[in-house]
Amino acid sequence: MSRALVFDAYGTLFDVHSVRARCDALWPGKGAQLSQLWRTKQLEYTWQRSLMRRYEPFSKVTRDALEYCCAALGLALDAGKADTLMDEYLRLALYPDAKSALEKLRGAKLAILSNGSPDMLDPLVAHSGLRLDAVLSVHELRAYKPAPQVYQLAVDKLAVPKEQIEFVSSNCWDALGAKSFGFRVCWINRAGAPVDRLGFTPDRILEGLATL
Amino acid sequence: MSRALVFDAYGTLFDVHSVRARCDALWPGKGAQLSQLWRTKQLEYTWQRSLMRRYEPFSKVTRDALEYCCAALGLALDAGKADTLMDEYLRLALYPDAKSALEKLRGAKLAILSNGSPDMLDPLVAHSGLRLDAVLSVHELRAYKPAPQVYQLAVDKLAVPKEQIEFVSSNCWDALGAKSFGFRVCWINRAGAPVDRLGFTPDRILEGLATL
Numbered sequence: 001m002s003r004a005l006v007f008d009a010y011g012t013l014f015d016v017h018s019v020r021a022r023c024d025a026l027w028p029g030k031g032a033q034l035s036q037l038w039r040t041k042q043l044e045y046t047w048q049r050s051l052m053r054r055y056e057p058f059s060k061v062t063r064d065a066l067e068y069c070c071a072a073l074g075l076a077l078d079a080g081k082a083d084t085l086m087d088e089y090l091r092l093a094l095y096p097d098a099k100s101a102l103e104k105l106r107g108a109k110l111a112i113l114s115n116g117s118p119d120m121l122d123p124l125v126a127h128s129g130l131r132l133d134a135v136l137s138v139h140e141l142r143a144y145k146p147a148p149q150v151y152q153l154a155v156d157k158l159a160v161p162k163e164q165i166e167f168v169s170s171n172c173w174d175a176l177g178a179k180s181f182g183f184r185v186c187w188i189n190r191a192g193a194p195v196d197r198l199g200f201t202p203d204r205i206l207e208g209l210a211t212l
Numbered sequence: 213m214s215r216a217l218v219f220d221a222y223g224t225l226f227d228v229h230s231v232r233a234r235c236d237a238l239w240p241g242k243g244a245q246l247s248q249l250w251r252t253k254q255l256e257y258t259w260q261r262s263l264m265r266r267y268e269p270f271s272k273v274t275r276d277a278l279e280y281c282c283a284a285l286g287l288a289l290d291a292g293k294a295d296t297l298m299d300e301y302l303r304l305a306l307y308p309d310a311k312s313a314l315e316k317l318r319g320a321k322l323a324i325l326s327n328g329s330p331d332m333l334d335p336l337v338a339h340s341g342l343r344l345d346a347v348l349s350v351h352e353l354r355a356y357k358p359a360p361q362v363y364q365l366a367v368d369k370l371a372v373p374k375e376q377i378e379f380v381s382s383n384c385w386d387a388l389g390a391k392s393f394g395f396r397v398c399w400i401n402r403a404g405a406p407v408d409r410l411g412f413t414p415d416r417i418l419e420g421l422a423t424l
Binding site: 044045047048049050051052053054056064065067068071072143144145146147148173176177180193194196197198199 | 265268279355356388392408409
């Protein structure tokens with residue numbers, strides 16, 4: 001058994017598309033499309049800013065992505081609406097299998113390693129009631145996943161060798177970035193998607209957190 | 213006037229979606245969807261591999277992305293079909309305004325700066341008949357756009373100071389990466405999209421190459 005289990009947050013423990021209902025309330029019929037595009041742009045901006053060496057915190061990147069997506073979809077966004085939607089990110093729904101899965105695994109060290117900046121991540125975790133040994137943000141490194149130094153942060157902060165860490169993510173590219181770094185990885189493939197072609201394969205592929 | 217004009221290739225001078233017809237011939241009715249997803253994944257893989265420090269040439273990344281997309285869309289791909297589609301990338305259509313625009317601008321040095329590896333880029337440019345002073349590939353740097361060292365390559369190879377180079381791209385994130393580096397940039401916004409929120413704005417925005 002691994003001495004530590006390190007979880008991605010957004011998409012893995014927390015459902016980023018739980019913002020859809022609020023999007024739909026603001027712009028009826030547009031929630032699903034906005035939620036999808038928002039997530040896509042949010043990730044693109046993390047990769048592009050990392051490569052440009054123009055890091056900004058995830059809270060800024062997320063708000064910038066929202067602004068872009070509303071402009072692209074022709075949805076009128078004002079500061080009030082943006083605040084409302086950004087607030088949703090502080091109380092995203094846990095996946096139904098997240099809490100019980102973590103309780104069952106308490107024999108190992110349990111941590112989150114996330115792109116989220118502390119201003120987003122800390123309130124989210126507090127609101128969820130999850131019990132964790134560490135909540136780690138890329139923020140202090142000013143670089144986003146899948147840069148290897150991000151995964152190294154978990155080794156350093158947990159003081160566990162990388163061979164004894166299993167990394168769990170529903171974002172395949174994140175799981176493969178962690179694999180490339182040297183973790184044992186589990187890809188949570190809820191949607192039945194193919195494995196990304198990035199030169200690595202996950203050690204395990206599960207349909208959800210329950211069977212971890 | 214700028215002493216050098218540096219063009220992005222894929223999407224700017226060459227229409228990456230000219231593969232659509234061939235995709236459609238192989239899988240009737242699926243061409244547009246495959247072509248779109250293929251381009252999206254191709255770019256994601258360039259960003260992710262750059263951050264993972266696992267560079268592979270654009271030809272490999274492009275073929276990997278094709279493989280992923282066919283699996284995701286449930287399209288049966290064999291080596292023959294993959295070869296056929298990869299061959300299309302060697303003779304992508306020029307945008308109708310590309311050749312005349314470049315002819316008009318011959319007072320300046322004209323170059324391409326592309327993610328394309330030489331095995332893809334050189335045959336493509338040769339097939340197009342475009343006359344250029346330099347065709348530069350990121351390949352020797354083993355890093356993809358929008359990393360700043362990519363744009364530096366144009367400065368070094370053209371021996372023109374960056375203040376005297378105008379960079380032209382239809383990929384907004386690429387134009388903004390070049391702006392962040394220090395080029396004057398022109399974004400070719402054929403689709404009327406919003407400007408990406410990456411902390412920079414293009415110096416000029418044009419609807420096509422004709423008015424350059």
